[in-house]
Amino acid sequence: MALRRLTLEQTPDIEYCDIIQPEQVTTWVDITKSQEQAYSSSSWMNDLEAKACAKICHQVTKVIHKSESVVVITRFTAQKQAIRNYLQLMGHKAYRR
Numbered sequence: 378m379a380l381r382r383l384t385l386e387q388t389p390d391i392e393y394c395d396i397i398q399p400e401q402v403t404t405w406v407d408i409t410k411s412q413e414q415a416y417s418s419s420s421w422m423n424d425l426e427a428k429a430c431a432k433i434c435h436q437v438t439k440v441i442h443k444s445e446s447v448v449v450i451t452r453f454t455a456q457k458q459a460i461r462n463y464l465q466l467m468g469h470k471a472y473r474r
Contacts (some may be wrong), residue, residue, distance in 0.1 A: 382399050382400060382401075383397070383399040383437070383441055383445075384399065384441065384442060385397075385399050385440045385441060386440060386441060386442055387439075388440070389436055389437075389439075389440050390436060390439075393433065393436045396433055397433070397436065397437060397440065406429065406433070408425055408426045408429055410425075411423050411424075411426055412425075416453075416454075416455030417455065419454075420453045420454045420455040420456075421453045421455060421456065422453065422456050422458075422459050423456065424459060426456070427456060427459035427460045427462075427463055428463055430449060430463075431460055431463030431467060432463075434447050434449060434460075434469070435464070435467045435469065438469070
């Protein structure tokens with residue numbers, strides 16, 4: 378049975394302490410003043426949310442055990458591509474799924 382909570386190797390940076398909470402299974406972040414944009418006839422993208430998601434993922438990978446993975450779930454292909462691009466700019470290898 379897999380653990381459903383994060384095991385932190387170190388404390389997150391101060392700006393992420395309210396977001397990265399090991400005792401919580403899911404954390405919601407409200408990105409105000411952000412706007413979705415139609416990317417194609419069937420997909421949407423929100424650049425501000427994509428950047429925030431990538432930054433949070435980057436921080437999580439710094440504080441969890443190296444054998445653990447981070448998974449981002451989004452229903453929009455354009456949003457997935459934007460998050461993947463930001464993660465790659467931060468030096469992360471993004472797996473295609």
